[in-house]
Amino acid sequence: xxxxxxxxxxxxxxxxxxxxxxxxxxxxxxxxxxxxxxxxxxxxxxxxxxxxxxxxxxxxxxxxxxxxxxxxxxxxxxxxxxxxxxxxxxxxxxxxxxxxxxxxxxxxxxxxxxxxxxxxxxxxxxxxxxxxxxxxxxxxxxxxxxxxxxxxxxxxxxxxxxxxxxxxxxxxxxxxxxxxxxxxxxxxxxxxxxxxxxxxxxxxxxxxxxxxxxxxxxxxxxxxxxxxxxxxxxxxxxxxxxxxxxxxxxxxxxxxxxxxxxxxxxxxxxxxxxxxxxxxxxxxxxxxxxxxxxxxxxxxxxxxxxxxxxxxxxxxxxxxxxxx
Amino acid sequence: xxxxxxxxxxxxxxxxxxxxxxxxxxxxxxxxxxxxxxxxxxxxxxxxxxxxxxxxxxxxxxxxxxxxxxxxxxxxxxxxxxxxxxxxxxxxxxxxxxxxxxxxxxxxxxxxxxxxxxxxxxxxxxxxxxxxxxxxxxxxxxxxxxxxxxxxxxxxxxxxxxxxxxxxxxxxxxxxxxxxxxxxxxxxxxxxxxxxxxxxxxxxxxxxxxxxxxxxxxxxxxxxxxxxxxxxxxxxxxxxxxxxx
Numbered sequence: 306x307x308x309x310x311x312x313x314x315x316x317x318x319x320x321x322x323x324x325x326x327x328x329x330x331x332x333x334x335x336x337x338x339x340x341x342x343x344x345x346x347x348x349x350x351x352x353x354x355x356x357x358x359x360x361x362x363x364x365x366x367x368x369x370x371x372x373x374x375x376x377x378x379x380x381x382x383x384x385x386x387x388x389x390x391x392x393x394x395x396x397x398x399x400x401x402x403x404x405x406x407x408x409x410x411x412x413x414x415x416x417x418x419x420x421x422x423x424x425x426x427x428x429x430x431x432x433x434x435x436x437x438x439x440x441x442x443x444x445x446x447x448x449x450x451x452x453x454x455x456x457x458x459x460x461x462x463x464x465x466x467x468x469x470x471x472x473x474x475x476x477x478x479x480x481x482x483x484x485x486x487x488x489x490x491x492x493x494x495x496x497x498x499x500x501x502x503x504x505x506x507x508x509x510x511x512x513x514x515x516x517x518x519x520x521x522x523x524x525x526x527x528x529x530x531x532x533x534x535x536x537x538x539x540x541x542x543x544x545x546x547x548x549x550x551x552x553x554x555x556x557x558x559x560x561x562x563x564x565x566x567x568x569x570x571x572x573x574x575x576x577x578x579x580x581x582x583x584x585x586x587x588x589x590x591x592x593x594x595x596x597x598x599x600x601x602x603x604x605x606x607x608x609x610x611x612x613x614x615x616x617x618x619x620x621x622x623x624x625x626x627x628x629x
Numbered sequence: 630x631x632x633x634x635x636x637x638x639x640x641x642x643x644x645x646x647x648x649x650x651x652x653x654x655x656x657x658x659x660x661x662x663x664x665x666x667x668x669x670x671x672x673x674x675x676x677x678x679x680x681x682x683x684x685x686x687x688x689x690x691x692x693x694x695x696x697x698x699x700x701x702x703x704x705x706x707x708x709x710x711x712x713x714x715x716x717x718x719x720x721x722x723x724x725x726x727x728x729x730x731x732x733x734x735x736x737x738x739x740x741x742x743x744x745x746x747x748x749x750x751x752x753x754x755x756x757x758x759x760x761x762x763x764x765x766x767x768x769x770x771x772x773x774x775x776x777x778x779x780x781x782x783x784x785x786x787x788x789x790x791x792x793x794x795x796x797x798x799x800x801x802x803x804x805x806x807x808x809x810x811x812x813x814x815x816x817x818x819x820x821x822x823x824x825x826x827x828x829x830x831x832x833x834x835x836x837x838x839x840x841x842x843x844x845x846x847x848x849x850x851x852x853x854x855x856x857x858x859x860x861x862x863x864x865x866x867x868x869x870x871x872x873x874x
Binding site: 322360382407409411415418440441445448450453464470487493496497504505507551554566577578585588589601602604606607608610611618622623625626 | 640644646648655666667679696702720721722725733744747748749750751753755756757759760761763764765766767768769771779780784785786787788789790791792793794795796800802804805806807836837838840841843844845846848850852853854855856857860861862864866867868871873874
């Protein structure tokens with residue numbers, strides 16, 4: 306028996322969420338008194354993979370081939386499923402990233418495994434009972450889900466489970482499963498990366514602004530605040546609908562759901578749909594001139610006032626803080 | 630082009646979410662149901678693609694008779710016909726198997742779903758369908774074009790986007806950016822009444838997961854309001870109390 310964890314990389318560098326998935330898998334392996342084994346696909350060098358040892362991973366299957374340098378959903382899913390069989394895995398862990406969302410259900414279907422996406426906290430396991438919590442109704446509820454299959458697939462949201470270094474080393478095993486031609490039906494043509502910004506779903510701090518900013522020309526101070534904090538920028542739905550900011554920044558029930566350590570909402574009233582996308586943030590700060598804005602009800606800290614006055618002051622105060 | 634669009638019947642985004650039967654059942658009292666907003670994007674794209682290729686759009690849902698207003702709305706937006714598989718959607722595995730059973734016999738060129746439903750948010754059906762049908766799938770698409778027998782898809786990735794091509798048939802889970810949601814006009818609403826809505830019995834499938842109970846998320850303590858002239862105090866609190874900067 307084992308717990309198998311799929312480790313994602315970006316251009317050969319292991320992602321932060323991959324270490325979180327490793328730690329999550331390790332925690333479940335400890336509960337099951339079994340090994341945590343990882344699988345990496347792509348062109349990842351051994352020195353990167355070795356890092357997993359200190360997160361409690363005892364062995365890494367390394368599938369290193371140019372054919373799979375970029376993401377090929379079907380082929381990756383086939384490889385992960387065959388690795389799960391080879392290692393007799395009872396639980397398979399993936400990150401609930403954009404690629405993970407495409408992969409995990411395919412892996413589960415191949416293994417006839419029940420799957421829970423965005424699992425929060427380690428599962429309750431006793432005898433044949435396997436229960437885990439996840440959010441439902443766009444963060445408005447928490448569901449306890451019982452998984453009834455022999456093999457279980459869980460995905461874990463970025464930032465939801467802290468990566469934990471425990472020390473140790475890992476063995477690397479080159480893994481070369483056959484790749485069926487039918488599994489190569491999608492071909493990546495081009496990848497466009499926003500070079501100077503921080504990925505919103507993975508960001509630890511998010512600075513978000515809404516219609517209170519009055520127009521796209523006023524976003525410079527939001528970007529500066531984000532830069533001072535090392536934060537990603539985000540926006541409310543009306544802002545992306547109006548074309549002030551790209552859809553990829555829209556946080557909320559029908560946009561991206563985030564769970565950063567710190568979410569700063571500026572000029573956003575806090576419609577229920579927006580709150581659904583941010584309510585699992587650890588700390589929420591709201592800046593709004595309307596003291597009745599519903600966002601204040603779910604905030605940890607708030608300032609009632611004009612964003613155009615407060616944000617520049619906040620930038621200065623943060624710069625001073627960083628300087629000390 | 631022959632297109633299948635999977636439709637989920639979900640509570641309106643403004644619904645108050647509460648539970649009954651000892652927190653084991655979603656309380657549907659007073660809840661308005663809508664087409665899942667992401668499915669609306671999928672359907673709108675399908676209607677455009679079908680119009681451009683002299684194709685057809687079939688809307689499919691897994692649900693009881695209570696979902697019929699939602700599927701009629703899909704017909705009003707522009708689907709040519711609709712299928713309702715007469716069963717409660719037990720879990721994603723159950724739903725994907727039901728839709729796959731229908732799709733296997735009907736040779737679609739393209740199958741669209743929303744990127745996720747706003748009730749269970751698991752984003753599983755698109756990829757499961759792809760796997761069950763043995764065809765490619767793309768789970769969170771921001772752009773979709775079809776030409777010369779292949780799909781050109783823009784996929785969201787962390788910190789950027791990826792452009793890929795796929796052979797047909799393919800399952801695509803659509804997000805914002807793929808199409809502007811269409812609003813049904815009066816002619817569409819009138820026409821929807823006479824469009825075919827076929828009810829078919831479910832295949833025998835055992836779900837693999839079951840929701841045992843629900844809870845509401847823990848509420849936060851009351852907000853600590855800081856004077857607008859004391860911004861430094863906020864910085865101190867974030868550093869020393871919340872320990873997030």
